[in-house]
Amino acid sequence: MSAPRAVSASGLAVEATSRARGRPGPLQRRTSRAVLVTLLPGIVALVLFFGVPIVELVRTSLSSWTGIGDEEFIGLRNFQQVLGDTAVLKALLNSVLLGTGSAIGICVLATILGALVSAGIRGSRVYRIVWFLPGIAPPSAVAVFWSLSVQPHSGAVNAVLGALGLGDTHAWLAQASTALYVVIAVAIWQGAGFAFLVILGAMEEVPVSAYEAAAIDGASPLRRFFSITLPLIRPVLSMVVLLEAIWAFNGFTLVWGMTKGGPGDATAILPVQVYKDAFQFGNFGPAAAIAVVGGVILLAFGFVGQWLGSRKAADE
Amino acid sequence: MQSPAARRGALRRLVATGVAAAIAGLSLAACSSGSGGSDHTLTVQVQAAQVPAFKNVVAKFEAQNKGVTVKLQTLTDEQKITTNGQIMAGNNAPDVGIVPTNAQSYTDLIKAKALLPLDDVWEKSDLESRYGSAIADSLKSNGTPYVVLFDKTLYNIIFYNKTAFEQAGITAPPDRQIASNDDLYQIVSALKGKGYEGIANGGNDGYRWGWMLDAQLYANASKSAFDDLTTSWQAGHKQKVKYTDPEFTDSVKQIKDWYDHGVFPEGVLGQSDDQAQALFTSGKAAMILDGAFSPPEIDKEKPGFEYDWVLMPGATAGKPTIPTAYAGDTFAIPKKAKNPALAKKFVELFVSDEMQAEQAKITGALPAVTTVDPATIPSLGEKVQSIVAYTKDKGSGVGWTSVLPGGLAQSFFDPQMQKVLGGQQTIAQLAQNQQQQFETFTSQNAR
Incomplete structure (x- = not known):
């Protein structure tokens, strides 16, 4: 085993000399090449599956195209059109409401559930599984299940309300004023399981000694939750809020499965608008422009969210 | 133990072999998709x-x-x-x-x-x-x-639960045509009195309101207006009847009137086709809007009651609708x-x-072809045969949403109608939006 070591030592010596001259040595070159070879598949995959589609999307957003045949470059006209379109603005507002409403709802519910299980309530082992189950159900099945459940007369929710004397004719999905809230509620129901597991994991990482010290100082369980648990899990919590908001913002399946964006455009979110523009109306240019606008908004939201999360973590 | 130079050589050979294998693989894949699937x-x-x-x-x-x-x-x-x-x-x-x-x-x-x-x-x-x-x-x-x-069908047929009609003391019109809106409201009111919902309809599926409009336009608009509404989008045609004209809006108003009079079940705007069919076959709704293709699907659910069919009224009493043909x-x-x-x-x-x-x-x-007479195909079933026989006698209508491109008619109209029914916009606003869509569409597509 001495020969390679000798070669290696000699290589280092040459490398030191080369570096002194400002040129990379053989070892450094070899290392750079090895790093490049190792990174190459990842870079190629990124370019193919991420870079090319984004470039294509932006190109389409600057074109007039039916989805078939040739594209015609029209500059920023699609952006002017979609930003002045009340249907798109309504879809944007709905997306923001769905994104923020479900992210906040999911995190509040998941944090409460996580705190209960972390505190060791009776049956907590079962709850770990039960509360996660909605998270593994396919979104399309969830959409069908809940849209049936909230139907007047025949739906399970209305049947329960009817049995309680609260009436069984509530047609929430049929009313523009309530349909989006039903979708948000279902998104919370489905998303809480995943968030619960992540937040629970973060809670279980909090040192027991911190709770013990607080208990000795006479802090109540509620005080310990707000003064110890929440601050220490805040980075995880902010990441979960961010992810849930992004997923809900792009949550096409649930909305399409439950309402198809209706009644009218009451629950149309940006991805629904993209789908309709592209595939129902053959307007791929405006559809791509909407997708770009949505992407930019999410990117900005992601940066701000990450910055806020990391800033708070640093404060601690 | 290999020297670094030997290892580099081996690495190069490995990469070269990999690239060659990848190229060969891609070539084979290209050949197979090009020829294997073709001949x-x-x-x-x-x-x-x-x-x-x-x-x-x-x-x-x-x-x-x-x-x-x-x-x-x-x-x-x-x-x-x-x-x-x-x-x-x-x-x-x-x-x-x-x-x-x-x-x-x-x-x-x-x-x-x-x-x-x-x-x-x-x-x-x-x-x-x-x-x-x-x-x-x-x-x-x-x-x-x-x-x-490759096939045809007829739609805008209202199937009704015969038991429910009997219980509510309703006699179905002998010519299958509900003569007026008042008659329709009386039927629905009597059915509701017996605990039944009115006409089940997949109100959020994106085409059922357009269907209803098809039958209404054919029954209500003058022939020249209807012809214009169904052809004015084509190249070389000049629009004579605007979507803001009563020839169009009267039919929209008709559907709105039905909705306001509770002809459809509670929550119809949030219901899919499947949910509408479930309401009918389970006996909760006494009627359903459907087509000649529906009896096999309804029978599959074994509804437990006899059913037959009628047609909706037009806007003018005594001028009812007829089944709409889809080709x-x-x-x-x-x-x-x-x-x-x-x-x-x-x-x-x-x-x-x-x-x-x-x-x-x-x-x-x-x-799809006239050289095959449906009457010679008994397996179509009694109800389908009776619908076909009816259209032979009284004719069938042309559907506005069946002949216009989706971006102008079906896909555009249904959400607009949902907004009218849900109180999000007026009929006048729908008409303006429809006219604007027509102008945009024709400028982009047909002319």
Whole structure:
């Protein structure tokens, strides 16, 4: 085993000399090449599956195209059109409401559930599984299940309300004023399981000694939750809020499965608008422009969210 | 133990071998997709409900063309009117595709010259006379047929629960036509008195309000106005009747009046077709808006009551609606089809009298050609036969959403109507939006 070591030592010596001259040595070159070879598949995959589609999307957003045949470059006209379109603005507002409403709802519910299980309530082992189950159900099945459940007369929710004397004719999905809230509620129901597991994991990482010290100082369980648990899990919590908001913002399946964006455009979110523009109306240019606008908004939201999360973590 | 130089050499050889293998693999893949699928395999699109009928034609076709295998590619209702346009124009296009003539993709495929003209198929199968001139004309684009109609149907039929009618003391109109809105409201009121909902309708599925409008426009608008509404979008036509005119808005108002009078079940705007059918077959709703294709589906649910059918009233008392004909389920052969000659043979076989009768027997859909009389196909069932017999006597209507491109009619109108019914906009606003959509559409597509 001495020969390679000798070669290696000699290589280092040459490398030191080369570096002194400002040129990379053989070892450094070899290392750079090895790093490049190792990174190459990842870079190629990124370019193919991420870079090319984004470039294509932006190109389409600057074109007039039916989805078939040739594209015609029209500059920023699609952006002017979609930003002045009340249907798109309504879809944007709905997306923001769905994104923020479900992210906040999911995190509040998941944090409460996580705190209960972390505190060791009776049956907590079962709850770990039960509360996660909605998270593994396919979104399309969830959409069908809940849209049936909230139907007047025949739906399970209305049947329960009817049995309680609260009436069984509530047609929430049929009313523009309530349909989006039903979708948000279902998104919370489905998303809480995943968030619960992540937040629970973060809670279980909090040192027991911190709770013990607080208990000795006479802090109540509620005080310990707000003064110890929440601050220490805040980075995880902010990441979960961010992810849930992004997923809900792009949550096409649930909305399409439950309402198809209706009644009218009451629950149309940006991805629904993209789908309709592209595939129902053959307007791929405006559809791509909407997708770009949505992407930019999410990117900005992601940066701000990450910055806020990391800033708070640093404060601690 | 290898030296670094030897290791570098080995690495280079490994990379070179990998690249060569990848190139060889890609070449083989290219060859296989280019040839393996071309000579002996014909790809034909089919909707799930029609698979049994298609399999029957496939068996016959394969027997007639030894060595040829037909691969069926299943489409959903949603796909056929949305994403299938891109598939038809893509490099992996099927040999025979399904293109509804009222889908936006049909207009876009014609505009992009992505379909083969099928004059030879029409001539060989004598489709001009076998379809009848009205349907034949509606299937052509600037005089050229790019599609072949493979079945027909009738819609805007109201099926009703006979037991519910009896319980509510309602006698169904002998001529099947509910004469006026007042009569309709009395029927619904009597049914509600017995605990039944009115007319179940998939109000959020994106085409049912358009269906209703089809029957209303045909019944309410003057012939010249109706003709204008159904042709003014085409190149070379000048719009005479605007969508803001009463000829159009009166029919919209009719549907709104029904909604306001509780003709439809609670929550209809949040219900899908399946939910509407469940309401009817479970006996909760006493009526359902459907078509000649529905009895097999209703019977499959074993509803536990007898049912029959009636027609909705028009806006003017004594001028009721008639069933609306849909003749838009068509085959098309993409320009990028790998086996266009075989594809044409398959289409010709499908529209032969023998196969048309067979597919009607199997699926319950009506034959596309007039040379096959549905009355000679008992398996269509008593209700379908009675609907067909009725249209032979009284005629059938043309559907506005059936003949206009989806981006202008069906896909656009239904959400607009939902907004009217849900109180999000007025009929006047709907009319303005529809007119604006017409102007945008015609400036982009037809002229």
